[in-house]
Amino acid sequence: MVDLLPAWLADGLGDEALFWFGYLTDGRHLAWYSSVQFTLIAALLGGLCALGFGLLGAGMVGSRALPVRLFGKAYVNMVRGVPDVLFFLFFPLAFEQGVEWMASSVICSPEDIAANPGRWPPCPAANWILGTWEYLLLASVSLGIVYGAFTANVIHGALNAVPRGQIEAARAYGFSASQVFWRIRVRQMWIYALPGLSNVWLLLIKATALLSLLQIVDIVSWAGRLGAPNFTPSAGLVHPDWRWYYYLVLLLFYVLLTFLSEKGFAALTRWAGRGMAVAEARA
């Protein structure tokens, strides 16, 4: 990377600055920077999943059919109570085994199964090897399920916050049930839901620091590796414990992410408040 600097800049920086520039742009550090993609993808994909599960959950909780309502309530209450770390470890493993079980019922011949007694999966051909991207997908879905339960609660509350008079007025104008739901309730609920949703989003961003639990070499994992003391010159710069600095960078990264999220949600709130009585009253 040092080679890419123009000569006048390299001369102006001096040897020490160049050394640190070289250190901070070596392959390991570049890999660290690029591992931010895992965090961002997990956050965005997890956020989308959470919104999907949240809308679904809110729909179920508000459903008139008793079994659907009970299922929705069970999802929202049970998943909210389970520590996200636990769910993060449980869901991908359970899903992997489920897929392997289904695959084995298709692929494995009885002879294969007999040849591998007591092994999982029942035959080697049904083995599903999870790489970084598969784990990332499963991690995103896990985040979606966990934070979808919170989102469902927020959205359910927001749907109920839409003034009843508006719904009655829409019915009086001859709107069908689905038109009332989508055009009156869902269209107006965002302004009530956004404060709660921004909370859930920030919690979800924080949970992306768990990615390293699923063998994803993410920013947290890299920070630990880069900061760990090294006394072997063949393995790079010899230095004592520097994890403190690296974790500080992560801290600043998450603060920056929070700051940007707040900006984003402020813009969304302005968007959702267009023409709304609530927003006008506030302004």
Added chain:
Amino acid sequence: MKTLLLSGLALAMLTVGASAQTVRLGTEGAYEPWNFMDANGQVAGLDIDVGNELCQRAGLTCEWVINDWDTIIPNLLAGNYDAILAGMSITEERQQSIDFTADYSPPDVSRYMVLTGTTIDFDSLQNVRIGVQSNTIQAGYAGDNLAQGNTIVSFEQAPQALADLSAGSIDVILADESYVTEIVANSSGGFELVGPEVEVGGGVGAGLRKSDTELKAKLDEALAAAKADGTIDSLIAKWFPQREGPFYLN
């Protein structure tokens, strides 16, 4: 949910198909100079050089998979990769669950490392905080022989133990001599080796599933050839300048 499962299944088939040709080698990537991430962000070290050498000789296409030390044997058994090359000593306990190739690094004693100037009475080892990496031969040894009256502190990665020793949170580290010798030599006097040599474990070999007899035969054949022509010795000398060879060349 059904489409999710089906797409997962499709993905699984793809991965199953792709894995048929390549041999996946698992390593930790945090135990220099055995295995670590080099300045280019790639795995490097003795394990990696030996693995690549064996794959080349056996005509196998290999790729490296990074896995935490803690779960490195379970994930081999689960099929996430086909062999472990991670400075893993051949022990009877491990041989109950997995197989090993012949050793590609000879048996290595374990040593105690302290901050320079620390005095420890090894005749009656008491009230000492001893750092080990979890699931290692040293962790097993310390748990069996040193737990009485001392505190055994387990770390998931070896460098974490090093950091805690520097910070004074533990008094001493028990680890492979090959590992601590390189550290002492490069710590400009910060660390020193003390006390007796502890003999645990055998040589370092590649761990394999017991069912993979074909892969074991291929790797063992390649390893025997690489030992006979001095390649393994030169690799050990390259990564462990403090160790005195040759070990395998007569």
